[in-house]
Amino acid sequence: MKELRKIKIFVLVAFAAIGIMTSKSPVNAELASSSYERPYDMEINKECGFEIRIKTNNNYVVKFSPDKTGVYNFNYYLSCTEQQDDKKYISLYYYNGNYDSIRYGNLEVDSEHKDSMYCVAGHTYYVVYCRYNTSNTFNIDCAVSYGGDIKIEPELNCSEYYDGPLIDLNQRKGVKFDNNSRTLELNNYSGDGFYFCVELKQNYLICDINEVLPKDYGITIILKGKNIIKAWKDSANIIGADEGISLKIIGDGSLEWEDTTDIRNDQWYYPSDYYASIVSGKNLTIDGVKINSIGITAPGEIYIKSSDLHLSDMVKSGKELSISNSKVVVENTLEDGSAYTLDSTNIQITGSDIYLKSNRASALIYSYETCMLKDSNIHLISEAFIPYGTTNSRDLISTNNIDISNCDFVVEYLDDNKVNNSTEYMLHNLIFSAYGKFIIKNINLIIVANDSIINAIVDEKDDADNKFEYVIFEKLYYQDVYDVNMSTVKIIKTSSYDIKGYNLKLKNDSYNYNGEEIKPEVDLNGLMEGMDVDIKYENNIDPGKGRVVITGKGKYTGKVVFDFVIKGTKPSAGDKTFNNVAKKGTIISDGKYKYKVLKTGSLDGKSIGKVSVIGFKKKSLKKVSIKSKLTINGVKYKVTAIAKKAFKNNKKIKTVVIGKNVKKIGKGAFAGCKNLKYIKVKSKNIKKLLKKSGYKGVIK
Structure with a gap:
């Protein structure tokens, strides 16, 4: 270390006895967590040396804004110049420009220590030296040298829990993992959880992982069937990702948390990232799935779309929480919960x-x-x-x-x-x-x-x-x-908890016969189906009078009954000809949309017809949901197309879901739909067609 001292610049600090000999005031823990410009005691931007003398319980902060990208070596020597007790170390923290922790450790007295940190030119980093619970006076001697630029090589790994042993995902029954696309498929899986992390091949480096990973770096998790994941020991995590890794959970399956630890009744339980069932290291997207777990957390954005979530703690996002077309239940019943x-x-x-x-x-x-x-x-x-x-x-x-x-x-x-x-x-x-x-x-x-x-x-x-x-x-x-x-x-x-006084009503009381169950939508005025009320349907297939029965549940009592009408004529059982079915080119309707018959079907089901959506029958709808199959007047049809200008200039439409059988979208189908922000596509290879349809928003 003597040779290194030759290049140093001296910054002597005796906080309590002689004051601070720098232009900035020292930072404390409260300031360090704030959102404004971080206070610091010294600023460096290239190779140099410095010496710090610390005499009180406080932090000393060095702001580092390197002029070159590459590896910087921090060579330390710590000495105790005035010993009053047995404490022989100080704490050392590295932060990025947002004051997110990158690495921490200790400097031991009378020993040399070297840290190597990968830094990006023009970015800001902070090195904080902390002296706690001691009366000793310490002297920190540091020389910073530039080690040149290198290629950072991140490697994705997975374990059952944070900092656990690595696992081979494809050895688990019901699990498929493609490392190239970073896609995890869970198909009726039952077993332990997953925690994804990125390790550097240069594992000696201190590094802000967000600076070396692509902005869209993440894991896609596809749920199929019913999946049950056990929490590990004293943690409630079932799926987690380390810093810099986003998670996207999609599919048509479900995910449940199996509580084998009783963690929420532990005397030390306090809701945090560690105890949330699903933890993302960056952003989190949940789309089209059903999840039952403790909580969900991410430091970035959380997007919940067309999903059904039942949680027992909280949803916490560091930036933005967006919930659309979903059911989210959070029942936090702990006295000391979030x-x-x-x-x-x-x-x-x-x-x-x-x-x-x-x-x-x-x-x-x-x-x-x-x-x-x-x-x-x-x-x-x-x-x-x-x-x-x-x-x-x-x-x-x-x-x-x-x-x-x-x-x-x-x-x-x-x-x-x-x-x-x-x-x-x-x-x-x-x-x-x-x-x-x-x-x-x-x-x-x-x-x-x-x-x-x-x-x-x-x-x-x-x-x-x-x-x-x-x-x-x-x-x-x-x-x-x-x-x-x-x-x-x-x-x-x-x-009163009697639902008769809650102004419940049907949104529509008249429907056309289509050979399938008709379930009228009920305006529950804020009550929740399954939580506050149960809904049953009677006589809701054949033409005539149907019935909706709403019954209070839990604290809610009483019963409300609505009648509705199913219009049309049911084909006779012996009619197996094409005589009473819609011919090609005929316009038919299911009560919500109008369709043009592209191929005639049959009543016996041996021939499945095809139709194209040509527009709304019910023009008050704000959500377009195009089925993959439907039955009208006893005939089954596949919905294979959306006609030219089908929904043009409709200002009420906000979201669209397109079924998997749609192969063609006509020009201008969604042109002029100013409030349409989101289209979910279940059909393959039609995203390019949406661009011709006049739609310019988000496609998933």
Whole structure:
């Protein structure tokens, strides 16, 4: 180390005794986790040497902004110049420019230590030296040298759990893994979990893995059939990926977590990435699958599309949480569970059923920036009373900017015995809370609670500060925008759980006979099928009068019955000819869409017809779902095409799902559909055709 000292520049620090001899103030742990410009004590950008003397319990931060890409060697020697106790080391941390930890370790007294870090020119890194719980004075001598540029070679590995032994995926029954495409297929798999990580062949290097992996680097997981994964020992992870690796879970199967550890009842349990069932190292996409697990977390974006999720803890995203056309149930029943059931910087929910429950009084939906809820049913269950003087968020939906439209809410409170008084308990303050933009239009809100809570509810108030009132909409004097159109807001306050008073209704009460079961869609006004009510159908195949029976479930009681009509004539059993079936070129309908017959089918099922979708029969639809097969008037057809200009200039359409039998899409089929943002394609080789259809959005 003596030779290395010849190139050093001296920066002496005696924090407590003589002050700091640098232009920046030292950083502490609180500042290090903030989002603004990081404080630092010294800045370097190339080969150099420096010496640091640390005399108090504090951090010393070196900002490193290299002028060349390559490997930089940090050669250390630590000495103890004033020994007051037996502690003989300090802690050492390497961070990237976002202050995400890259590596940490210790420097031992009277020993040399070398760290080699791969750095990218123009990027920022921080090296933090920490002295804790000691009265000793330490001297750090460091020389930084450039070792040249090298080719970084990452290698994908998999183990059963974080930092566990590596496994051969293809040795497991029900598992196929293609390393080239990074695709994992689970087909009725039952067994241990999967944790993916990237190791460098140059394993001695300290490296920010996000700098060496492609931005879209990730694992695609295809679910087929029913898959059951066991949690490993003291962790609840079933599928995980290390930093820099995104996960995409698709298919038509399901995934369940088998609790063999009883981890959520462990006295040390605290919700985190370590205990979430599905953990992504970057972004996470869940599309078209059914998942039953503890929680889901990712440091980046989370996209949940056309899926059915039942979780027992939380969904946590570091950047954006987007839920579309999905059912998401989160039942957090632990006293010490996660503070929020949905947690992200930005939250966007469209066309979905959301059921969130917590035994604790806290924000169920929490976003740091924006919360946008559109065309969804949202059921929130929480305690209404919290201990007096509580400083945590007391609002069910808490964000900076809120934008809600065309949603049905049920807000249900669990409290039956607590009293609203000034010494023990106080009410939650708000249902909706926003300090920036506050925009709410066209919502139905049902509040279910005991009479003491109902009597304390105030619909709208300026600057609510009474701890013993429950305000639904609060207008703050410092809000950027307050736009709550009360004429479009319908509020029901009730202590009854009888569903007869919940304004349930059928969305359509007349259908055309098609030879298949007809299940009319029910507007549940925020209640959730399977959780709050069960729905059964009677006489719903043949022409005549059908019936929908809705029965309360759990706390919900009562029964609501609706009748609907099935129009048309059922073909006689002996009619096996083509005489009463639609000929080629005929326009037919299933009640929602109009079709042109491309090939005539037969009533006996020996000949399957073919049809092309030519447009809507029911023009109020916002979602287009084109089936792969259908039956009209007893004849089976494959849907093989979407006609020219079929949905042109339709401004109501928001999402489209195209069945697997569609082979042709006519020119301009989706031209001018300004609100169409997403098309899911189940048919192969037609993505190129969508470009000719006039659609320019996302295709999956």
